[in-house]
Amino acid sequence: MNLSELQNVLREQVKEVAKNNFQIEIEAVAAEVPPKTELGDLAFPVAFELVKRIKQATGEKQNPREIAGQLKSALEENEMVERVEVAGAGYLNVFFNRAKFLGENIKGRGARRNIDSENMQKVCVEHTSVNPNKAAHIGHVRNAVLGDSFVRILRASGKKVEIQYYIDNTGVQVADVAIGFIYLEKMNLDEIIALDARLSAEGKSFDYFCWDLYTKVGRTYETDEDLKAKRAEVLHLVEEGNNPTAVIADYISTRNVQCIVDTMERFGIRYDLLPRESEILHLHFWQKAFDEMKQRGVIRFESEGKNAGCWVMPFEAHSGNDEHEADKILVRSNGTVTYTGKDIAYQMWKLGLLGLDFNYKLFHKYDDGKAIWVSTEKSGDKNAPEFGASETVYNVIDTRQSYPQEVVKKGVAAIFPDMGEAASVHLSYEMVALSPAAAEELGFRISDEDKQKSFIEMSGRKGLGVKADDLLNRLEENALEEVEKRHSDLSSEEKKSTAHQIAVGALRYFLLKFTKNTVIVFDFKEALSFEGETGCFCQYSAVRANSIFRKLEENGLEKAFETIFDSPSEISEMLSNENEIWSLITLTSRLPEAISQSVAATEPAILAKYTFGLAKAFNLFYHNHKILTEENRFKRAVLIAAADLTRKTLTSALETLGIEVPERM
RNA sequence: GCUCCCGUAGCUCAGCUGGAUAGAGCGUUCGCCUCCUAAGUGAAAGGCCGCAGAUUCGAAUUCUGCCGGGAGCACCA
Numbered sequence: 220m221n222l223s224e225l226q227n228v229l230r231e232q233v234k235e236v237a238k239n240n241f242q243i244e245i246e247a248v249a250a251e252v253p254p255k256t257e258l259g260d261l262a263f264p265v266a267f268e269l270v271k272r273i274k275q276a277t278g279e280k281q282n283p284r285e286i287a288g289q290l291k292s293a294l295e296e297n298e299m300v301e302r303v304e305v306a307g308a309g310y311l312n313v314f315f316n317r318a319k320f321l322g323e324n325i326k327g328r329g330a331r332r333n334i335d336s337e338n339m340q341k342v343c344v345e346h347t348s349v350n351p352n353k354a355a356h357i358g359h360v361r362n363a364v365l366g367d368s369f370v371r372i373l374r375a376s377g378k379k380v381e382i383q384y385y386i387d388n389t390g391v392q393v394a395d396v397a398i399g400f401i402y403l404e405k406m407n408l409d410e411i412i413a414l415d416a417r418l419s420a421e422g423k424s425f426d427y428f429c430w431d432l433y434t435k436v437g438r439t440y441e442t443d444e445d446l447k448a449k450r451a452e453v454l455h456l457v458e459e460g461n462n463p464t465a466v467i468a469d470y471i472s473t474r475n476v477q478c479i480v481d482t483m484e485r486f487g488i489r490y491d492l493l494p495r496e497s498e499i500l501h502l503h504f505w506q507k508a509f510d511e512m513k514q515r516g517v518i519r520f521e522s523e524g525k526n527a528g529c530w531v532m533p534f535e536a537h538s539g540n541d542e543h544e545a546d547k548i549l550v551r552s553n554g555t556v557t558y559t560g561k562d563i564a565y566q567m568w569k570l571g572l573l574g575l576d577f578n579y580k581l582f583h584k585y586d587d588g589k590a591i592w593v594s595t596e597k598s599g600d601k602n603a604p605e606f607g608a609s610e611t612v613y614n615v616i617d618t619r620q621s622y623p624q625e626v627v628k629k630g631v632a633a634i635f636p637d638m639g640e641a642a643s644v645h646l647s648y649e650m651v652a653l654s655p656a657a658a659e660e661l662g663f664r665i666s667d668e669d670k671q672k673s674f675i676e677m678s679g680r681k682g683l684g685v686k687a688d689d690l691l692n693r694l695e696e697n698a699l700e701e702v703e704k705r706h707s708d709l710s711s712e713e714k715k716s717t718a719h720q721i722a723v724g725a726l727r728y729f730l731l732k733f734t735k736n737t738v739i740v741f742d743f744k745e746a747l748s749f750e751g752e753t754g755c756f757c758q759y760s761a762v763r764a765n766s767i768f769r770k771l772e773e774n775g776l777e778k779a780f781e782t783i784f785d786s787p788s789e790i791s792e793m794l795s796n797e798n799e800i801w802s803l804i805t806l807t808s809r810l811p812e813a814i815s816q817s818v819a820a821t822e823p824a825i826l827a828k829y830t831f832g833l834a835k836a837f838n839l840f841y842h843n844h845k846i847l848t849e850e851n852r853f854k855r856a857v858l859i860a861a862a863d864l865t866r867k868t869l870t871s872a873l874e875t876l877g878i879e880v881p882e883r884m
Numbered sequence: 885g886c887u888c889c890c891g892u893a894g895c896u897c898a899g900c901u902g903g904a905u906a907g908a909g910c911g912u913u914c915g916c917c918u919c920c921u922a923a924g925u926g927a928a929a930g931g932c933c934g935c936a937g938a939u940u941c942g943a944a945u946u947c948u949g950c951c952g953g954g955a956g957c958a959c960c961a
Contacts, residue, residue, distance in 0.1 A: 247901085254904060264903055267941070274941095283941080307904045308941075391961055454961090529959060551959040558961055621888065622956055649889080649955090673953080701923070721923090732909090733897070736889060738954075745896075745910080749923050752897090752909045759923055767920050816900065828898065831908085838924060847920050862920095884923070 256802040259312030266309040283309025318791035346615035350392040351472035354426035356684035358651040366615040388472035426478035434682030508564035528552030571608025579603035648735040694722035728754030760834035764866035782856035
């Protein structure tokens with residue numbers, strides 16, 4: 220029996236006693252963790268609730284402590300429960316039988332539930348969404364790390380997950396870089412390809428070149444009206460396809476996606492499918508969605524008013540005088556579809572509601588053979604797996620897109636009331652901004668006005684941002700320096716891979732410790748730190764825990780387990796005086812709870828905080844107890860078991876955050 | 885103007901569907917390596933939880949109003 224099962228059993232018992240003794244039905248019995256181990260392992264504030272309900276029913280005011288006292292004995296019947304105390308104003312505090320609980324945890328350890336992958340429902344997480352016209356910056360990495368960690372969290376909670384990175388390969392951003400190549404660099408496709416080859420020969424990357432070119436185009440637009448005038452024309456050509464400009468744009472976007480996928484792979488972030496906007500257009504996804512909407516009568520054609528000539532989706536305005544104020548235009552008066560319209564069609568496809576599919580071809584194979592597929596207009600690969608048709612779709616998109624996302628969600632739900640709004644989840648998060656100091660450190664001149672601000676938004680257009688690869692390189696260099704200092708005996712390959720694991724851990728944890736709707740004001744010192752609340756701290760705890768087992772004699776772990784199972788009374792007595800060891804053991808049992816809370820709140824930071832807390836608790840334990848030299852055999856067994864539970868739990872929690880545990884560090 | 889988010893220690897942030905003495909990291913000061921890795925660890929100092937009201941046994945948490953900061957409200961993409 221694990222913690223959550225035990226918790227549920229006790230909840231039911233509380234519910235039943237409340238019903239029998241007081242004729243009160245409590246739908247959801249709240250359970251909480253007492254603030255200190257001394258106060259118990261689980262607390263039910265149920266007496267307060269009962270007092271309230273009794274007062275409502277009879278007008279009598281009861282004492283919560285007395286009520287709690289009447290519930291106490293029923294819970295004590297459970298064999299996992301050592302005793303129950305009434306504490307504070309009327310808390311019902313449950314103390315577990317420590318030896319039994321430890322035994323159950325050891326047994327349950329490593330026992331993975333057999334998951335029936337055939338019948339598992341599939342969910343989709345779409346993240347990253349970097350425009351394929353430049354290198355990814357740290358803000359994009361926040362998106363991808365949030366998305367990727369959430370994927371891992373969903374998988375840990377038993378879901379099958381499909382990961383998509385939507386490629387806007389026909390938008391203005393790609394068109395702008397195409398304009399840069401064609402009109403500023405005066406290059407044709409062959410020359411671009413040659414440049415690309417030259418760059419990689421020099422160890423430079425195409426996405427970095429595009430980063431600078433994109434900035435240059437943006438700057439030139441400010442003074443060169445002629446160039447700016449090319450935009451509409453180029454964009455149109457790119458959207459249309461089958462022309463030399465579109466071929467150049469396709470080369471640009473494909474190469475940038477390759478670079479971005481490589482960058483993300485360094486962070487341990489992978490994808491299953493890259494659906495591209497060009498296919499949404501050319502395979503007429505919109506037309507199909509449009510027909511469906513017309514048929515179902517959820518959109519209407521406006522013949523007069525300010526939206527005359529447009530197809531709109533009616534929305535209730537939050538308030539206000541004009542009832543059409545919030546209507547969302549999906550088709551413009553010139554007949555073209557808006558971004559929101561395309562998004563609704565794509566969302567319909569993700570949920571299996573469109574009745575059309577992409578064709579697929581192989582895009583890339585990771586080192587271990589795992590494939591990324593990409594959508595294609597032409598006949599696809601017959602061996603491609605099935606994509607789309609997910610039960611729930613999580614879109615990881617920054618909070619500024621909340622309104623359009625709301626429109627997509629409500630729009631799809633309006634077309635398919637059966638599916639409902641719950642199927643579309645906007646996993647929204649705040650941006651990563653730069654402190655004025657960080658922007659200056661990057662070599663940007665900051666206006667006096669901006670200097671007054673607490674943060675400056677990053678801008679791909681201005682080229683203002685910390686590039687993902689640059690930051691990771693810097694972290695790896697710093698980590699390598701530390702590894703050299705500590706473990707000069709390791710081979711250079713081992714040192715490098717350790718430094719890489721530490722660097723990734725540092726950055727992922729840094730991005731995950733903030734809750735989603737907190738603006739991260741990027742600060743180099745903080746992001747580059749390996750001390751305090753960092754990924755490195757968590758990794759270090761796990762590494763130290765593992766090193767105990769390298770030195771433990773063979774069979775040491777098994778012997779410890781035997782001792783625990785064979786001598787429950789001695790173990791219980793010993794543990795009853797060891798609150799600190801005991802609290803570490805109970806903390807390890809709460810990982811599934813942290814994961815399900817993260818899912819419910821779509822908030823990976825909850826798991827990150829849990830992981831840090833566990834690492835901290837282990838460090839305290841490690842500091843206060845000498846495991847290998849402990850002479851009391853019962854205590855030694857418990858110390859070994861606790862350390863083992865911790866390293867397993869910590870490793871698993873970190874893996875769910877996308878952070879590896881190095882061999883040594 | 886309307887909508888959403890934020891305001892908690894010097895700084896950066898946690899604080900779950902209301903609960904026990906409001907926490908962490910950084911920074912500051914003073915300690916701890918004969919001992920499983922000091923990327924560690926102990927202690928001290930540091931708080932009208934933006935302000936005012938309401939709800940109740942109980943509010944940092946819920947509601948209302950206000951103040952301050954940010955973002956979003958296009959036939960752009």
